[in-house]
Amino acid sequence: MDNSSKYLHPEFETLSREGIEKLQLERLQATVRHCMNSPFYKKRFEEIGLKPEDIKTLDDVRKIPFTTKQDLRDTYPFGIASVPLRDCVRLHSSSGTTGNPTVILHTQKDLDAWADAVARCLWMVGLRPEDVFQNSSGYGMFTGGLGFQYGAERLGMLTVPAAAGNTLRQIKFIKDFGTTAVHAIPSYVTHMHDVMVEQGVEPRRDTKLRTLIIGAEPHSEEQRRRIEEMMGVKAYNSFGMSEMCGPGVGFECQEQNGLHFWEDYYIVEIVDPQTLEPVPDGEVGELVLTTLNREAMPLLRYRTRDLTRILGRTCPCGRNHVRIDRMRGRSDDMIVLRGVNIFPIQIEKILMQFPELSSNYLITLSTDRDNDNMTVEVEIADLFTDDFARLQELNVKVTAALKAEILLKPRVKLVPKGSLPVSEGKAVRVVDNRKVYQ
Ligand code: ADP
Numbered sequence: 001m002d003n004s005s006k007y008l009h010p011e012f013e014t015l016s017r018e019g020i021e022k023l024q025l026e027r028l029q030a031t032v033r034h035c036m037n038s039p040f041y042k043k044r045f046e047e048i049g050l051k052p053e054d055i056k057t058l059d060d061v062r063k064i065p066f067t068t069k070q071d072l073r074d075t076y077p078f079g080i081a082s083v084p085l086r087d088c089v090r091l092h093s094s095s096g097t098t099g100n101p102t103v104i105l106h107t108q109k110d111l112d113a114w115a116d117a118v119a120r121c122l123w124m125v126g127l128r129p130e131d132v133f134q135n136s137s138g139y140g141m142f143t144g145g146l147g148f149q150y151g152a153e154r155l156g157m158l159t160v161p162a163a164a165g166n167t168l169r170q171i172k173f174i175k176d177f178g179t180t181a182v183h184a185i186p187s188y189v190t191h192m193h194d195v196m197v198e199q200g201v202e203p204r205r206d207t208k209l210r211t212l213i214i215g216a217e218p219h220s221e222e223q224r225r226r227i228e229e230m231m232g233v234k235a236y237n238s239f240g241m242s243e244m245c246g247p248g249v250g251f252e253c254q255e256q257n258g259l260h261f262w263e264d265y266y267i268v269e270i271v272d273p274q275t276l277e278p279v280p281d282g283e284v285g286e287l288v289l290t291t292l293n294r295e296a297m298p299l300l301r302y303r304t305r306d307l308t309r310i311l312g313r314t315c316p317c318g319r320n321h322v323r324i325d326r327m328r329g330r331s332d333d334m335i336v337l338r339g340v341n342i343f344p345i346q347i348e349k350i351l352m353q354f355p356e357l358s359s360n361y362l363i364t365l366s367t368d369r370d371n372d373n374m375t376v377e378v379e380i381a382d383l384f385t386d387d388f389a390r391l392q393e394l395n396v397k398v399t400a401a402l403k404a405e406i407l408l409k410p411r412v413k414l415v416p417k418g419s420l421p422v423s424e425g426k427a428v429r430v431v432d433n434r435k436v437y438q
């Protein structure tokens with residue numbers, strides 16, 4: 001490993017656009033041929049009379065039907081696999097945030113390629129074998145645990161499988177082991193910082209932390225800047241999903257100008273979720289991914305339900321792998337309130353602009369006297385909780401700023417620090433108690 005190189009896999013990371021597309025076509029054709037070993041895909045292709053040899057250009061990917069989460073559920077647990085079970089060495093499942101979990105199988109080759117992808121991401125943000133990497137995300141079925149573990153080891157770092165929770169112990173490890181990089185869910189980082197403050201630990205003074213990897217849940221640019229400021233680090237956005245292995249799919253480089261999606265691993269499409277037609281670069285749509293080097297369970301045109309847009313296909317870092325905007329959320333996270341579409345992240349973005357507010361918030365939807373309403377509870381960061389006049393004034397300002405963003409006036413409640421639930425896993429930001437009229 002050449003420590004001074006900017007790239008871990010220069011032969012793939014610095015491919016030209018033509019180079020990327022040539023490799024993608026070869027890998028797509030091989031993947032489609034391999035998928036004919038999957039009873040599910042074989043039947044799908046036969047139903048519409050599509051043959052692997054019909055895929056002659058990269059655009060021909062659009063001839064292939066989409067694969068959905070429902071398909072994974074219908075074939076639960078092993079029905080989409082393209083290899084016999086005896087060739088598989090591991091399975092993972094999604095966190096089940098939006099329903100039944102789905103199962104993903106891996107061969108040893110899949111696990112190796114996955115570790116390479118994660119190592120490549122970590123290298124891209126400047127981590128090197130000298131770093132001490134603490135993984136503070138859940139282990140087990142959740143892919144953020146083992147995914148980062150193997151990736152960080154592959155890079156050669158001393159890797160601490162701290163797992164989620166037990167915040168006092170996390171902080172002790174960071175101090176005792178000289179941890180320089182932590183991976184955690186953003187909502188957990190802010191909780192960890194609160195506990196540091198309580199314990200009199202000042203990250204800049206008392207730790208060697210300089211890099212944070214944050215991901216697994218939507219968060220705003222404002223939230224990232226806040227995390228960087230409070231922890232005295234650079235924080236990089238990491239996108240992954242179990243169906244695509246886990247972490248290592250999309251990652252920011254040091255430019256922090258969007259997530260590079262590795263196009264030697266995936267074909268990236270953004271489609272209109274209604275018409276399913278591609279949208280032009282820059283327009284928001286649903287992210288659709290095709291795996292290009294998976295053995296056990298390749299997925300063709302998988303509808304992720306994550307909404308985002310393409311930002312560009314070049315980058316000052318020298319990588320031409322497509323740059324994708326941070327996720328707005330999933331199509332099923334969208335709140336439709338009195339006909340207005342709202343993403344929780346829009347609310348977070350506004351709240352984070354107020355230094356008086358902490359990062360923990362909860363959106364509750366309710367029906368009062370036949371009207372649907374939104375209440376935004378947010379914890380106060382400052383110690384001026386007894387100053388009612390100031391609180392009142394702040395409340396008015398926050399309400400007005402939210403109304404300007406979401407076009408509806410929510411009820412804002414400023415609550416004392418520590419009064420909203422904190423989750424060790426993905427934060428629950430929305431509670432929907434609305435009456436449903438049939
Ligand atoms: P589940 O689908 O049950 O939550 P996963 O752990 O596979 O299980 O989660 C993948 C999903 O998490 C993605 O589809 C996306 O919605 C969300 N996610 C992951 N990383 C990010 C990120 N960096 N920003 C926003 N959302 C993310």
Ligand code: ZN
Nearest residue numbers: 253255315317
């Ligand atoms: Zn870049």
